[in-house]
Amino acid sequence: MFRVVVQVSDIDSVDQAITSCNNLINEMPDAEVEVVFHQSAINAVVKGSRVEERIKELMRRGVTVVACRNSMRSRNITEDQLIEGVKIVNAGVAEIVRRQAEGWYYLKL
């Protein structure tokens, strides 16, 4: 079974990134997928974001959605502002490295 850690950094390409995540799951239904939102893309996982419904749909499909605390802090986003179900890690970049160390494949969208 494939395990894939996906990095999404840029809020301007977040729609494309979510579409690509869905394409990945469609093609590999058994894959375990974790998507890390950091830098400006952190805004995608805030309640009321333009892509809130698509983020929830990803989670309904079994994807783990992760927010970077560093990115939240520098944009004054608090935990309670995140879409329900989104997990938090201290540093998104470290999470991506750690997952690779655990044998996950890496995909930057």
Add this chain to the structure above:
Amino acid sequence: MFRVVVQVSDIDSVDQAITSCNNLINEMPDAEVEVVFHQSAINAVVKGSRVEERIKELMRRGVTVVACRNSMRSRNITEDQLIEGVKIVNAGVAEIVRRQAEGWYYLKL
């Protein structure tokens, strides 16, 4: 021998990406290189694209050029519109994961 799967997503940086592919081959002449074009960059592998000659040159140099069918479909690009020699996969992102699982190194341009 190195095997490298290259991801090209953004049509606006496709010239730079092709230059970097050529630099990679110059430096590692024995490497096996596959370049996956998806998202907006799919337009680069369509006949008559601004970089058509450079894409053909990559293939002449031994690079496998791959188009993402999901990206084609969402932009109404048909198989016969692709530059001759370009291969098609269902999902570019899944191809990148699959190649990593086969031991290829990953490069996002």
Add this chain to the structure above:
Amino acid sequence: MFRVVVQVSDIDSVDQAITSCNNLINEMPDAEVEVVFHQSAINAVVKGSRVEERIKELMRRGVTVVACRNSMRSRNITEDQLIEGVKIVNAGVAEIVRRQAEGWYYLKL
């Protein structure tokens, strides 16, 4: 101990990239980190660049900063124009592949 090779390509997102590098080191103080600047981001490692002090700070923190000679050549940047301590490789993309072959994890910022 983690070894991480970081790719920085775009001068427009170089500030974010440096911040993410610092976040990575903060979270993983024992990690060995090499940051490869290529394409337009090569301008970040030139003396007098807007981020010169931040580049020097990265090196003081133990990060290896690498410049791509292909990117220098195409922008007429000479060795003596680089910030002191920056190393040079022939092709940044080949360096990233080589590091992966040596077991380093890959991160594109």
